[in-house]
Amino acid sequence: MDLPTVAIVGRPNVGKSTLFNRLVGRKLALVDDRPGVTRDRREGDVQFGGLSFRVIDTAGLEEADDDTLTGRMRMQTEAAILAADVVLFVIDARAGVLPADQPFAELVRRSGVPVILIANKAEGGAIAGAYEAFSLGLGDPVPFSAEHGEGLGELHEALKTALPEPDSDAEDEEGPEGRPLRVAIVGRPNAGKSTLINRMLGEERLLVGPEAGITRDSISLDWTWRGRRIKLHDTAGMRRRARIDDKLEKLAVSDGLRAVRFAEVVVVLLDATIPFEKQDLTIVDLVESEGRALVIGLNKWDLVADQPGLLKTLREDCTRLLPQVRGVSVVPLSGLAGDGVDRLMQAVVQASEVWDRRVSTSRINDWLSEATSRNPPPAVSGRRIKIRYATQVKSRPPHFALFGNQLNALPKSYTRYLVNGLRETFDLPGTPIRLSLRTSQNPFDKS
Template sequence: MQPTVAIVGRPNVGKSTLFNRLVGRRLALVDDLPGVTRDRREGEARLADLRFAIVDTAGLEEADSGSLLGRMRAQTEAAIEDADAVLFVIDARTGLLPTDVPFAELVRKSGKPVILLANKAESRTGIANVYDAYELGLGEPIAFSGEHGTGLDELYDQLRELLPDAVEDDEAERGDDDPVRIAILGRPNAGKSTLINQLIGSERLLTGPEAGITRDAITIDWTWRGRHAKLIDTAGLRKRARIDDKLEKLATSDGIRAMRFADVVVVLLDATIPFEKQDLTIVDLIEREGRAVVIGLNKWDLVADQQGLLKDLREKATRLLPQVKGAPVVPLSGLAGEGLDRLMQAVFKAHETWNTRISTAKLNQWLGEAVEANPPPAVSGRRIKIRYMTQIKARPPHFAFFGNQLHALPKSYTRYLVNGLREAFNLPGTPIRVSLRTGKNPYDKGRG
């Protein structure tokens, strides 16, 4: 079932314009006259890979409960009650008004997650008034324009965090013949654009010694040995605390969004200063998003002891990145064009692993051996029992275990299962998801 989001605010702040933008059609009437919307209007919203029900509501006004305005307010309150999240909209052009305050309090008391939008912020006056919205106590406002689409990237990021069930399943959308989407991520000046130019054999992307030349995420259609791919160049990702420029913040958000739409992410490290803290943070982000990982050691032509350093860096990758244990570490030089075939072989192999499906029979044979070799611990004198498992999806591989008291299973034992799966079924580098389900085995038919 899709999550539901309600758009709430006083009259004429632009709620219906926002509604129309999210549903992609002019379903709601829009006019400068306050109070055009009276009933709740529902539609299906699409924002990148998010799908959710969106509800446009009447403008909140103080009124007697028996009056038309009072009944309209009751409809809005019902929409808030039924919603999984609320978009609270104010007009940044007029600034915060006293009438915004009681309705912000109403939304806060509902206990629902709230995203604060300062709409109509396209003008200088609007931008200046955005910060007044902090007074509502609903968190940091997004400078937004429903008419022009400004701020949709920040709205996407917050909705995605609040509504994980709104993310559309990759497998439902994409077929086996679709291009493999490959994002190149890394710190500024790691050589991402140079690498892509070398791969496609063209100076398609701007490059240079200055960090931060790339701002937008650029997608390029490409074919490697008959395999179709989309290469995505991204802005360099640096520590959030070091990002001062507004344009750089937008570029960073764009890079993270590109990673979310990728199948495989190449994390490009500067081999002369590898595994900085920011590199580890980037890999952690990728793993949390469930993308396949390949680590590229760029500028390898500048390294003196190549054999010794490669061994050392592969050991470091295993130690520092246990969440993607076995991820390929590929030395290369984007500038000199060295190691590019090795990189692409690793990318397509990682994509294959990310798509792996394992039969239920093989999984349960492995499970029996794993549990016999290392039984789960006892809790309050009763041993935890894992009776059955199955794979519920791929991209990345996701497994469900069924048994008794699995809520009490220690994290160390879950890690034991994940590492065992990775080794037994050759799943290096790809994120592995695990669900623990207590109760009767739903696949066990005919047995009590």
């Protein structure tokens, strides 16, 4: 079912992201005392007293040239206004109406979209600014406190009047077959994550530019590829923690980590002109430790495509540098030109299928018998380690349990041998594999 959309707009630092978090019921948007924290449009689904809608948090409206970062942020907000069914225009009730509010109030009026005027930060009777808001010509202001949740009843009544009637004939697309595949795009700053997602969507949905670190929030977007529903997550660029001094960037990186944990498949985007930097390897380690399906994208491939044999060399480098995800798909692409996006998505879907794969216990034990006969486990204190039985305990990622005696003494080299054997025998390339060792506690076991 297509939900109506509600866009939250206003000057920087009037509490738009706090209002967004209040409506969605979770702290999805980054909030800080500094203005200009939000740069991209962030979306979230809301269930509010029987009302269902999608809310969009936007960058603060500021006057600036179109070719500047601030100007591009403003254009993103203007696009959100035009696409919305209702606009929540937020002012700071404590500061009152400022000169900067007037041109943007005029912009909202001209859009023809129904507007609800929110006088935020009106807790404790701070409503003088709310009265001034009448001068904007946007109707009666709703005194509100996004921080404390005051005024929710009045906002509900205003939204109930302004939102379009729900389409009773619309079909609910959710359910086991309609659930979207969750895909996070991660990487170092300026690897081209937002540019790639814009190319996928076919619109300038995310803010991009030459400046590194434009994306701060983890942005969730709905997309359909070949009839399959995809939920894309664009994330802030991840740098080494030792180089992150700014509180806001720490919040943004934490937000990216949450996106990785929420995702089913993670695309680690590398800059093909400087691939496999130390931070790239650290990010892959993070994805593997979180147990997510993985695809590596070599972005900006158009800049190096004239180098013969480079792709083969980089795939060999990947195998050498990332043995923990042996066989992972390495896909050359150009987010700017749109080349390779289809190949990338084919690899994403294949990675999700491998991640979700289950193997029968009989097949696993046939493999185990052959693997231990070919290369028996070592002896400890004169007594040979014996692996009697194996089974897959779960998928997403594939997780296997081994049962036997003295397994806690099994060398890491032998567990690597077993993991590689599982990966090759049961066609599990690139996905994290978990192995639990369960030693028999039977006191009568003398074997």
